[in-house]
Amino acid sequence: MTLDTAFTGYADPSLHAEGLYIGGKWEAGSGIPVIDPSTGNTLAEVPDASIDDAMRAVDAAEAAAVGWRRAPPRQRSEILRRWFTLMTEHAEELALLISLENGKALADARGEVAYAAEFFRWYAEEATRIGGEFRHTPSGAHNILVDHEPIGIAVLITPWNFPAAMATRKIGPALAAGCTVILKPASETPLTAYAMARLGAEAGVPPGVVNVLTTSNPGPVTAAMLADARVRKLSFTGSTGVGRLLLAEAAKSVVNCSMELGGNAPFVVFDDADLSAALDGAMVAKMRNGGEACTAANRFYVQAGIHDAFVAGLTQRMAALKVGAGYDPETQCGPMITIKAVDKINRLVADAKDRGARATTGGAPVGGSGYYYPPTVLENVPTDAALAHEEIFGPVAAIYRFETEEEAIRLANDTEYGLAAYVYSRDIMRAMRVGRGIETGMVGINRGLMSDPAAPFGGAKQSGLGREGGVTGILEFMEPKYFAVEF
DSSP: OOHHHHOSGGGOGGGGOSOEEETTEEEOOOEEEEEOTTTOOEEEEEEOOOHHHHHHHHHHHHHHHHHHHHSOHHHHHHHHHHHHHHHHHTHHHHHHHHHHHHOOOHHHHHHHHHHHHHHHHHHHHHGGGOOOEEEEOTTSSOEEEEEEEEOOEEEEEOOSSSTTHHHHHHHHHHHHHTOOEEEEOOTTSOHHHHHHHHHHHHHTOOTTTEEEOOOSOHHHHHHHHHHSTTEEEEEEESOHHHHHHHHHHHHTTTOEEEEEOOOOEEEEEOTTSOHHHHHHHHHHHHHGGGGOSTTOEEEEEEEHHHHHHHHHHHHHHHHTOOBOOTTSTTOSBOOOSOHHHHHHHHHHHHHHHHTTOEEEEOOSOOOSSSOOOOOEEEESOOTTSGGGTSOOOSSEEEEEEEOSHHHHHHHHTOSSEESEEEEEOSOHHHHHHHHHHSOOSEEEESOSOOOOTTSOBOOEETTEESOBSTTTGGGGGEEEEEEEEOO
């Protein structure tokens, strides 16, 4: 495939670099280059929003808020359903666009588009199922009615690693609940967000209900929006460090926050596990999106009896992966998002090797153009290595040996993060017991993929606050309102 072939329809970067999207209108601008990680070349330039631009987006969201809040749930539902249909119809173009600006393998990009679209279908259904509550008071003095109302204007901040799915996972429930939104995508991958806005307008989203802006100055721009009394919700996906700063900023105005932050997922394999299934799961949990995922398995704890066979099997599979440009259909592992990301991975791997770890495949950067790091397996990794405690965000599997169930749980919990974990064992009672013992918001039992629009996604400890997806996801954008009724 050539880039000339790729630049058609919704896959054309220039189509989505026409301007900020505020109040249903495109506003021309430039200033932020969008780089193809596969080559290091510039794909397009998108506008660099100012604080004034952000305030105009809040104005647009406010102007649309009353009408959208009062829109019948069925109307909101039908618009989300049409948005799902349009995403499905343009799936191949969107996947290609994601591969161009993000670098992920085309197969992964196709999977992301399908996953992202499902949030619109799921919340199209949930929009008509927002429940309430009726109870008698214990004293019998009155009755309790509880309604759920839209929380208000929501600022949505999404990362670069899943530019479509992280947007739909927030927009879907927000719109279903009756909120208007301002989406600020990562400046590395803004084209997908603008493409989504085009599809939303085609689906019938009223002007001002969804606004999109890009900025190279996210701190002050976001702070200005959070300081505005009209903004009542912040939903953020990104690093724990940035999440802490945003929580502090939101506290100044007591803005309701949902935070999906970093992860350092343990992948625990017991001696009695099905080795082939565990290796299959390891490849999914580790190599989805080239390891650039908050749910990616970072620390592989393998029981002594199966350890050597697991290392050999994972090494063989990782070494066989084809590394190349994301939009090449034969690529299985694309580039990392930036050269800075490659440098971080290399630093963590070098530190582990200096401390005694051994690379059974990979272990050093790939030269040439683009931002590549090869699939890597490290064995004999010491628990004091930096990558045991930092989120590596790359195609590196660090393997540790353990002896007992208690040791596995202790090692798995030796992190400030608590987003996801994976457990492999034929003994389902043991797997569940270990899963309960690991301090995370999500556990995959004999599965390497746990994300599902119908499930509550989120973590414990420093991995976040609140949940996205599932029946609980829409409540993140609603306030319960209690009526004391005498009748």
